Amino acid sequence: MVDQKKRSVILIGMPGVGKSTLGVLLAKELGLEFVDTDLYIQTREGKTLQEIMDASGYLALREVEALVLQELSFASPKVVATGGSAVYSPEGMAHLAQNGCVVYLSLTLDALRGRIHNYEQRGIARAPGQSFESLMEERTALYKRYADIEIDCQGQSPQQSLISIIEQLNGLAS
Numbered sequence: 001m002v003d004q005k006k007r008s009v010i011l012i013g014m015p016g017v018g019k020s021t022l023g024v025l026l027a028k029e030l031g032l033e034f035v036d037t038d039l040y041i042q043t044r045e046g047k048t049l050q051e052i053m054d055a056s057g058y059l060a061l062r063e064v065e066a067l068v069l070q071e072l073s074f075a076s077p078k079v080v081a082t083g084g085s086a087v088y089s090p091e092g093m094a095h096l097a098q099n100g101c102v103v104y105l106s107l108t109l110d111a112l113r114g115r116i117h118n119y120e121q122r123g124i125a126r127a128p129g130q131s132f133e134s135l136m137e138e139r140t141a142l143y144k145r146y147a148d149i150e151i152d153c154q155g156q157s158p159q160q161s162l163i164s165i166i167e168q169l170n171g172l173a174s
Ligand SMILES: Nc1ncnc2c1ncn2[C@@H]1O[C@H](COP(=O)(O)OP(=O)(O)O)[C@@H](O)[C@H]1O
Pocket: 013, 014, 015, 016, 017, 018, 019, 020, 021, 022, 081, 115, 153, 156, 157, 158, 161
């Protein structure tokens, strides 16, 4: 049996689904380190995500994200909250998948819309004019491709989603 406390957990999914919120809670519960790759990017670049996008465009943000994902060290196991655009980097995702269990957090389009009130200014790495619906369709295929497990967060409190994640991780480990 794999000891889940010794294995990393990678959270992927759409912006607003709860990767950062649930990542901290999961890390506390499992006694693991927590890394939010958005914060890692900002520290590495000395700029906010929005500043990177404003200065160099959304593809530049995706490029930095791809580098950061590949640089992540798994010498000690950790919970990683990725940015929603992480799945555009096959190399980055391969590195994450080699080192941890990839957990796809999902919600319906309407539920995500309810959480994202500032779509235009939220710094989402998307082509100019691309709708949220089209972005979700494009990405859902990628999230599913990389997921070891999928957690449906619809109608769940953070605590309930946390329990679902831990149950599924334990199921994989046994
Ligand atoms: N059940 C829930 N699970 C996780 N987040 C929730 C939930 N209900 C509301 N939220 C809110 O949704 C937002 C999720 O944002 P965040 O964790 O930053 O998502 P992500 O990192 O995936 O973009 C937060 O404002 C959080 O408080």
